Amino acid sequence: MTCEVAPPHGADHTLIEERIRLVKDYCDAINITDNVRGIPTMDSGICAHFILKTGAEPIMQMSARDRNRVLYESQLYGAYALGIRNIVFITGDHSLLGTHPQTKTVFDLDSVQAIQLAKHLMGGTDLSGAELEGVPEFFLGATFNPFADPLELQAWRVEKKRDAGAKFFQTQAIYDLERFQIFMTKVRPLNVKVLAGIIPLRSKKMAQFMRTRIPGMRIPDEVVSRLEKAGAGLESKEKKAAICAEGLLIAEETINAVRNIQGVHGVHIMSVGWEESIPGLVEACNLYPRPILR
Amino acid sequence: MKLKPNADILEMLEGYEKIVLFGDSGCAQLCDVGGILQLEAMEDFLIQNNKKVLGYVFVEGGLCDIHATTLEINDNMNMLREADAFLIQACGVATQVVTDLIPEKESFPAVDSIFLGVMPERFVHHETCVMCGECVLHLTAGICPIARCAKGMLNGPCGGSMDGKCERDGETDCVWQLIYNRLQSLGKLDNIRRIWGIRDRSLSHSPRTIIHEDF
Ligand code: SF4
Ligand code: SF4
Numbered sequence: 001m002t003c004e005v006a007p008p009h010g011a012d013h014t015l016i017e018e019r020i021r022l023v024k025d026y027c028d029a030i031n032i033t034d035n036v037r038g039i040p041t042m043d044s045g046i047c048a049h050f051i052l053k054t055g056a057e058p059i060m061q062m063s064a065r066d067r068n069r070v071l072y073e074s075q076l077y078g079a080y081a082l083g084i085r086n087i088v089f090i091t092g093d094h095s096l097l098g099t100h101p102q103t104k105t106v107f108d109l110d111s112v113q114a115i116q117l118a119k120h121l122m123g124g125t126d127l128s129g130a131e132l133e134g135v136p137e138f139f140l141g142a143t144f145n146p147f148a149d150p151l152e153l154q155a156w157r158v159e160k161k162r163d164a165g166a167k168f169f170q171t172q173a174i175y176d177l178e179r180f181q182i183f184m185t186k187v188r189p190l191n192v193k194v195l196a197g198i199i200p201l202r203s204k205k206m207a208q209f210m211r212t213r214i215p216g217m218r219i220p221d222e223v224v225s226r227l228e229k230a231g232a233g234l235e236s237k238e239k240k241a242a243i244c245a246e247g248l249l250i251a252e253e254t255i256n257a258v259r260n261i262q263g264v265h266g267v268h269i270m271s272v273g274w275e276e277s278i279p280g281l282v283e284a285c286n287l288y289p290r291p292i293l294r
Numbered sequence: 295m296k297l298k299p300n301a302d303i304l305e306m307l308e309g310y311e312k313i314v315l316f317g318d319s320g321c322a323q324l325c326d327v328g329g330i331l332q333l334e335a336m337e338d339f340l341i342q343n344n345k346k347v348l349g350y351v352f353v354e355g356g357l358c359d360i361h362a363t364t365l366e367i368n369d370n371m372n373m374l375r376e377a378d379a380f381l382i383q384a385c386g387v388a389t390q391v392v393t394d395l396i397p398e399k400e401s402f403p404a405v406d407s408i409f410l411g412v413m414p415e416r417f418v419h420h421e422t423c424v425m426c427g428e429c430v431l432h433l434t435a436g437i438c439p440i441a442r443c444a445k446g447m448l449n450g451p452c453g454g455s456m457d458g459k460c461e462r463d464g465e466t467d468c469v470w471q472l473i474y475n476r477l478q479s480l481g482k483l484d485n486i487r488r489i490w491g492i493r494d495r496s497l498s499h500s501p502r503t504i505i506h507e508d509f
Contacts, residue, residue, distance in 0.1 A: 065445070069492070091452045094444050094462045105445070112449040113492045127492070145453030150474045153451060153486070160449055160489045172453060215454030215461030 001287055002059060002170065002195055003278055004031035004270040005051075007042040016042070016050045022275040026282040028290055029057040029086060031170070031268070035066060038095025038103060045075055049082045057293075059141065060084050063092030068108035072117055073126055080136035088141040088170060089114040089161075093215050112160045115140055119165030142166035146183035147176060147218040155186035162192050170268040173199035173210075175219045175250075177257055188263035195268040196258035200277045201247035203240070204228055223250060248281055255285045295325040295385055295405045297332070303381070304343055306402045310379035312346045314370075316392060316401075317383045320356035324413060327405045328357075328383030336383060336404065348373050351380075357388035360395070367395055374399075409441075427497030433485045435476035442469035448490035 003023050008015040020030060030051055034044040048058035060079055062072065079087065091111045095103050109117060120127065124135045142161040148154050158169065169192055174180050180196070187194060201207050201219075204227045210217045230246035231239040251269075258264050267287070269278055282288045297303075307313065315333045322328025330352065337347040351366050351374070353359065367374060374380075379400050382389040385407040392401040409421035424441040430448075431438060440446045444462040451470030454461025460468045477483045 091445060091447065093454065096444075096462050107445045107447070108495060109492060110445070110447045110449050110452075112489055116489070116492060143453065148451065148453045148455050149457060149468070150451075150455075150471055153470065153474050154453070154455075156487055157449060157451075164489060215452075216456060218456075 001027045001266055001282065001290060002029045002031060002268045003027040004033060004268065004272075005275060006033055006036070006271075006273060007044060007047040009039070009041050011042070013042070013047075013050050016047050017054055019275050020051055020054045020056050023271070023278045024054060024056040026279045026288055026290065027269070028293060029059050031059040031061055031088060031270075034061040034063045034090070034092070037093045037098035038065060038100050038105075039098040040100065045079045045082065045084065048079065048084045052083050057086070058084055059086040059088055061088045061090055062114065063090050064107050064109050064111055064114055065092030065095060065105050068106050069117060069127060072109065072114060073121060076118055076121055076136055076138070077132075077134070080138065081134075085137070086139045086141060087118060088143060089118070089166070090143050097213065097215065111142060112157065112164050115142060115161055115164035115166050122165075139167055140165045141168045141170065143170050143172070144187070145172035145216040146174070146180045147172060148216045151183065151186070155183065158187055158192065159190050162190055166192070168193040168195065168265075170195045171197040172216050173197045173270060174254055174258060175217075175223050177254065179218065180258070181261060184261055184263045193265045194263055195266040196255075196261075196264050197268050197270060198251050198254055198258075198281075199270045199272055200251040200274060200281060201227060202244045202274055202277070203247075204231075204243070226250060244277075248277060248284070251277075251281055252284045255281070255287075295321070295327045295407050297327050297383070297405055298403070300339060303336075303339075303402075303404055307340075307345065307379060307381065310345075310400075312348050312376060312378045313340060314348050314351060314374060314377045314380050315383060315404075316351045316353075316357060316380055316388065318353040318355060318357045318388070320353075322357065322384035322388070322405075325419070326417065328388075332383055336381065340381075348377055357382070357384045357391055360391055363391055364395060367392075425498070427502070428494070434473045435480055435482065435485075437469060437473045437476060439469055439473060442472075448493065 005019045032044045032047040035041055044060050048060040051058035089111045095105055118138055118140055121136055125131055144158045174196055207219050207224050211219050227243050227246055231243040234242050255267050271278055315336055317328030317333045333350050340347050351370055353362050353366050355362050357363050380392055381404045382392055382401050383404045389401050389403045410423045411419050411421040413419050421441055422438055426440045443450055444460055451468055455468040458471045460466045
């Protein structure tokens with residue numbers, strides 16, 4: 001069980017600790033996102049350091065959008081020095097979708113190549129072949145989107161990421177179980193560890209926003225209409241509570257369903273600002289308490 | 295290429311009265327920025343704004359052809375001597391060619407040079423090459439992933455490719471979908487099955503120079 005927490009949109013690190021405290025006992029490791037859609041937030045490596053200080057296990061996300069190979073190498077050394085061991089490499093949503101569309105994107109590497117780079121550093125030399133003063137050792141992770149096209153190429157990319165060195169995968173949020181099942185038939189033979197992605201929905205507006213503004217999301221109509229029905233006939237606070245409850249129920253059902261899909265080894269809950277939802281959701285799925293690790 | 299906004303052109307020509315316009319029958323004309331029609335329109339516009347347009351230098355072919363441009367300049371020497379400044383209705387290369395050939399006067403860009411591409415129909419242009427320095431089209435079915443993927447990915451597509459469209463705007467085709475379709479029809483999908491290794495980006499570091507061997 002992993003979950004995802006967003007870094008502060010500013011310099012207040014106590015917010016990380018606050019958010020982590022809410023979820024830390026309900027998962028085994030915590031992803032910290034990296035400037036999602038190019039919207040600047042506190043550095044994921046620095047946040048991961050604060051996560052470690054709370055006693056939780058961080059998973060640092062690194063996107064290819066904003067850094068070249070030099071910065072990757074430099075930040076990976078630093079991350080290891082800070083005690084960060086889990087890294088998830090992502091390509092990164094295009095910054096044209098965020099708040100800083102005027103920026104220059106980098107994409108020196110793509111996510112497959114970034115994993116290759118990290119794996120290379122673990123061999124003791126940098127990309128130039130120079131020996132490292134201290135060799136980092138990481139647990140490398142990646143993502144995949146079962147809903148992106150073309151399906152065959154997306155599955156090959158999972159294979160490429162595995163071959164590059166990724167040991168575990170977290171998926172895009174799942175609402176369309178049918179397509180996820182089909183995708184898993186392609187992923188299963190690759191023998192990789194898969195954590196199925198979940199985002200609890202808390203309003204119809206959020207569902208619509210994700211459909212139109214977040215790349216690679218597939219939210220079937222019936223999910224949206226379930227939220228709608230749950231709130232029907234109710235007003236303000238009650239309406240909101242009913243919709244949230246339905247969103248959590250959908251998430252719970254999805255978690256139970258993916259746990260029965262062969263090749264799925266865990267669940268990855270992305271709170272997108274609704275960290276409070278995680279404890280109840282994990283408990284409802286009988287996944288609490290978490291086993292003691294180490 | 296796109297003509298700059300009128301206000302920008304007037305701003306850069308402030309303090310200069312007698313102007314000569316430059317255009318060519320190649321890219322400048324094809325892109326509707328520096329053909330005879332656009333030179334005439336620019337002349338009208340400048341006259342309305344109290345400038346004098348002494349005339350045109352119009353090169354058959356491209357202003358980037360230094361020899362052709364030199365000949366045209368020599369033919370128009372008297373007019374050019376009289377001018378206060380030149381306005382170049384062609385790409386940035388053209389403006390610099392004229393700057394080099396006539397360094398004693400200033401040449402100003404009337405155009406924003408945007409990309410290298412195709413023109414499937416008049417007035418419509420698509421970017422298709424960013425001159426990356428190492429062409430990979432033989433592996434990608436003749437479709438460029440570097441210029442035409444919003445992230446320039448080599449191990450594409452990203453997780454935002456849906457229903458054939460790019461995550462960036464939902465209208466542009468995802469080039470990796472196009473590459474996939476065409477490689478499939480060519481029976482060459484294996485080309486993109488292997489990991490595409492980290493690329494040597496030094497090949498695209500500007501400024502670049504090529505010196506061909508004589509043959
Ligand atoms: S790979 Fe693309 S950008 Fe590079 S030279 Fe070929 S067409 Fe141009
Ligand atoms: S959707 Fe396709 S074209 Fe757009 S960034 Fe992703 S891989 Fe590139």
